Amino acid sequence: MIPIILYKMPLSSEWKLLEMVIIKKRYTFYILLMMLAVLMATPLQAQHIARRLGHPSTRFADPIHTPEELRARLTSEDLFADIDIILNLCNGWQGSIEDFRHAAATAPITALQIPVGTHLPAMSSRKNGEPILIRGLVWGGEEPIDAYEFTFYSKGRRYRCVTPKLCCNFWVEDLGPDSRVPVLTIECNTSDEVPIHRPVRVCLTVKNTGDMPDELVTVTLPVPAGAIFTQSTGETNAAASRVIWRISNFAPYASRHLCANFTVQQPGDLTFTPTAFGTVAHQVDTMCVTRVSGIPAVLLEVVDVDDPIEVGRTETYELSVVNQGSTALTNVVIVCALEDTQEFVSGTGVTTAQAQGHIITFAPLAMLPPKATAKWQVIVKALAAGDVRFSAELTSDQFKRPINETEATRQY
Numbered sequence: 001m002i003p004i005i006l007y008k009m010p011l012s013s014e015w016k017l018l019e020m021v022i023i024k025k026r027y028t029f030y031i032l033l034m035m036l037a038v039l040m041a042t043p044l045q046a047q048h049i050a051r052r053l054g055h056p057s058t059r060f061a062d063p064i065h066t067p068e069e070l071r072a073r074l075t076s077e078d079l080f081a082d083i084d085i086i087l088n089l090c091n092g093w094q095g096s097i098e099d100f101r102h103a104a105a106t107a108p109i110t111a112l113q114i115p116v117g118t119h120l121p122a123m124s125s126r127k128n129g130e131p132i133l134i135r136g137l138v139w140g141g142e143e144p145i146d147a148y149e150f151t152f153y154s155k156g157r158r159y160r161c162v163t164p165k166l167c168c169n170f171w172v173e174d175l176g177p178d179s180r181v182p183v184l185t186i187e188c189n190t191s192d193e194v195p196i197h198r199p200v201r202v203c204l205t206v207k208n209t210g211d212m213p214d215e216l217v218t219v220t221l222p223v224p225a226g227a228i229f230t231q232s233t234g235e236t237n238a239a240a241s242r243v244i245w246r247i248s249n250f251a252p253y254a255s256r257h258l259c260a261n262f263t264v265q266q267p268g269d270l271t272f273t274p275t276a277f278g279t280v281a282h283q284v285d286t287m288c289v290t291r292v293s294g295i296p297a298v299l300l301e302v303v304d305v306d307d308p309i310e311v312g313r314t315e316t317y318e319l320s321v322v323n324q325g326s327t328a329l330t331n332v333v334i335v336c337a338l339e340d341t342q343e344f345v346s347g348t349g350v351t352t353a354q355a356q357g358h359i360i361t362f363a364p365l366a367m368l369p370p371k372a373t374a375k376w377q378v379i380v381k382a383l384a385a386g387d388v389r390f391s392a393e394l395t396s397d398q399f400k401r402p403i404n405e406t407e408a409t410r411q412y
Helices: 002-046 067-074 080-089 097-106
Strands: 048-050 110-114 119-127 130-139 145-154 157-164 171-177 184-190 193-195 200-208 214-222 227-232 235-237 242-250 255-264 268-272 275-278 288-293 298-304 314-323 329-337 342-349 353-356 359-362 365-368 373-382 386-395 403-411
Touching (some): 067 097, 067 157, 110 157, 184 268, 184 275, 200 288, 214 255, 298 386, 314 329, 342 359
Parallel strands (some): 193 288
Antiparallel strands (some): 110 145, 157 171, 214 242, 227 255, 329 386, 353 359
């Protein structure tokens, strides 16, 4: 008997335990089902379903039909205190009513329609004439709501204001942190070419194309090698060889025109590389180039070595070209002309000579640097007595008209 009793007792306990578990699970299931029903019903109970707008006793202000009327309502001194109450009741509001009023007066206003069934975060209204804010509404009317909206910034955050036209029951939504930034652009302008010793004027145009001011913008213009700073509206840093401008409270869409003057002692290209950066705005840079041109000037001299010269003998003419200017002379060509009483013998110098009848042409000299000298010689034979004129003509790229020189020789 003892083995049978020991066998039955575990079975009986196991069934009783199983029955208790089933009952407990059913009880838990019913509790969870009831809680789910409550949770599903709670949002519906918390929502206010609005089906009509514009009733004189519940509308915040008189109806509006144009953006101008909206501006008038939201900036009205009579509604100032009531609007302040509504703003402070709106979720997330941390701004100032002054920023709100400024935006209502100046911000772009857009028309929109609120579809039927839209969940609205809130809507201002009136109860017994006093301003109230109703949160968690659902628009349950038969048609969409015609409304206006605008966005604005205040104390580091961005907000959206929506106002139905029928009732002016506006509300304000917090859209998050202010993401605006100042954005700088810079342009550099100077003359394409400036004669040497004349002032080189460089002007910069700096703009804030962003939608946020920058507390301090610094503009720098390095002084190029070979240039000497003379004047500007900014300050100079001699050690760093640059001109500096500082723009305080650089407003959105504002621009500044900044200029500086330089002088240059040598011809050549001047490259200006200005930069601008702000407390918040990223650095921008640009470049402009001007050509400082030298002034062309030349001296052509022709000298006869022997004068007078006996007929039958040879005469030597020495030609000298001195570049007296501050720019190189290019493509320098010398052409000499003889009279009938002279005959060409030879020509030498920095370029070769070629004679055709009484005309001697020297090959072009590609470049003659400033202050440099080039020389040629022409040897001729005296054929008959007379008062002779030996002429030389110089042309180069820098002169529109030829330069002429004549040397008189007495042949006897």
